Amino acid sequence: xxxxxGTEAQVTWEDQQNINRFGRLNNRFHELTDEIRLxxxxxxxxxxxxxxxxxxxxxxxxxxxxxxxxxxxxxxxEARLEQMKEDAAKKxxxxxxxxxxxxxxxxxxxxILYGKFKDAINLEED
Amino acid sequence: xxxATSSSAVAASxxxxxxxxxxxxxxxxxxxxxxxxRQAGLDVNSALAFLQERxxxxxxxxxKLLAQQRELQAKIPDIEKCLGIVATLQAKKALGxxxxxxxxxxxxxxxxxxxxxxxxxxxxLGANVMLEYSCDEANDLLKKxxxxxxxxxxxxxxxxxxxxxxxxxxxxxxARIFNWDVHQRRSKxxxxxxx
Numbered sequence: 001x002x003x004x005x006g007t008e009a010q011v012t013w014e015d016q017q018n019i020n021r022f023g024r025l026n027n028r029f030h031e032l033t034d035e036i037r038l039x040x041x042x043x044x045x046x047x048x049x050x051x052x053x054x055x056x057x058x059x060x061x062x063x064x065x066x067x068x069x070x071x072x073x074x075x076x077x078e079a080r081l082e083q084m085k086e087d088a089a090k091k092x093x094x095x096x097x098x099x100x101x102x103x104x105x106x107x108x109x110x111x112i113l114y115g116k117f118k119d120a121i122n123l124e125e126d
Numbered sequence: 127x128x129x130a131t132s133s134s135a136v137a138a139s140x141x142x143x144x145x146x147x148x149x150x151x152x153x154x155x156x157x158x159x160x161x162x163x164r165q166a167g168l169d170v171n172s173a174l175a176f177l178q179e180r181x182x183x184x185x186x187x188x189x190k191l192l193a194q195q196r197e198l199q200a201k202i203p204d205i206e207k208c209l210g211i212v213a214t215l216q217a218k219k220a221l222g223x224x225x226x227x228x229x230x231x232x233x234x235x236x237x238x239x240x241x242x243x244x245x246x247x248x249x250x251l252g253a254n255v256m257l258e259y260s261c262d263e264a265n266d267l268l269k270k271x272x273x274x275x276x277x278x279x280x281x282x283x284x285x286x287x288x289x290x291x292x293x294x295x296x297x298x299x300x301a302r303i304f305n306w307d308v309h310q311r312r313s314k315x316x317x318x319x320x321x
Contacts, residue, residue: 011302013155019298020291027290062228065214066207069236071226120305 009116022109022123025102032099039092046085053078147288150187153180153295159306170307177300184293191286198279205272208249212268215244216261 053061053074061077062069072080110123146152156162163173218225218241225241247264248256259267 010158011298013157016155016295016298020294023290023294024287066211067229068211068239069228070214071228 009120015113015116018109018113019121022106022113025106025109029099029102029106032095032102036092036095036099039088039095043085043088043092046081046088050081050085053081144288148285150184150285150289150292152288153184153292153299155295156299156302159302163303170303173303174300177296177303181293181296181300184289184296188286188289188293191282191289195279195282195286198275198282202272202275202279205268205275209265209268209272212247212261212264215241215247216265219243219245219261 059074060071061074063072063077063080064070113121113123144152163170166173168176215225222243224243227239227241228236229239231237244261246258246260248258249264249267250256
């Protein structure tokens with residue numbers, strides 16, 4: 001934590017709650033960054049799978065469910081893949097929205113906290 | 127006194143919120159440093175040492191909870207995959223077809239299995255125990271496990287948030303006591319200079 005010069009403003013319970021909230025948002029932000037990365041990878045994988053399917057001209061496709069590859073007709077596989085792609089895209093959108101919201105909230109809190117404490121507080125990433 | 131037991135509610139009618147959560151003691155918020163030190167009867171160094179120790183304890187609990195969280199986060203997709211397989215088996219049974227699946231026999235070696243009309247599945251319960259269930263029973267059991275896992279994860283996340291809040295409060299208190307001490311020494315020095 002920052003070392004003050006001993007003349008900074010007093011910390012009230014409200015300030016403490018703001019600091020706590022900032023901490024929580026920051027943690028969630030880092031978790032989200034990871035989750036978004038994974039979601040993007042999943043989306044790309046599904047895209048690639050879709051492309052492979054188009055190139056493949058067999059009737060039966062080995063579709064992975066859990067640990068096994070079940071033989072499924074091409075149409076079923078296409079339908080399932082479409083569904084999975086849709087779900088993955090929605091999930092990614094939801095995560096991105098949450099990230100935006102968190103960044104906005106963090107900016108608000110920074111304004112409030114820097115406004116009161118100025119140099120005595122550091123809210124940046126090291 | 128509104129006890130905030132849900133993970134999202136932090137504000138309470140008293141400034142302290144909940145006194146503890148599931149065995150984790152809350153860090154008491156210090157309104158005024160001087161009053162706190164006088165009431166506790168501690169000098170600055172003892173107070174700082176006590177708070178540092180508290181911080182370490184919080185960190186230990188955090189590591190334990192994070193490990194549990196990772197476990198649960200791995201378990202949930204597993205259960206979902208099992209549900210997927212059971213659903214596929216049921217769908218195939220409804221069509222009256224056999225399910226042909228390729229599975230890994232050993233590293234890099236796959237074999238083919240033909241699963242005929244299957245009324246039951248075997249579920250791995252852990253501890254070297256596997257039980258046979260009908261498809262419907264298996265569905266119910268897996269869904270229940272999934273719900274429990276998700277609920278546990280939610281509670282765990284709430285615990286972690288609470289814990290991190292207490293850590294933040296403790297860190298801020300440490301900084302404030304330290305700064306107060308610096309302030310005290312400076313004002314003592316300036317009074318000595320003046321005399």
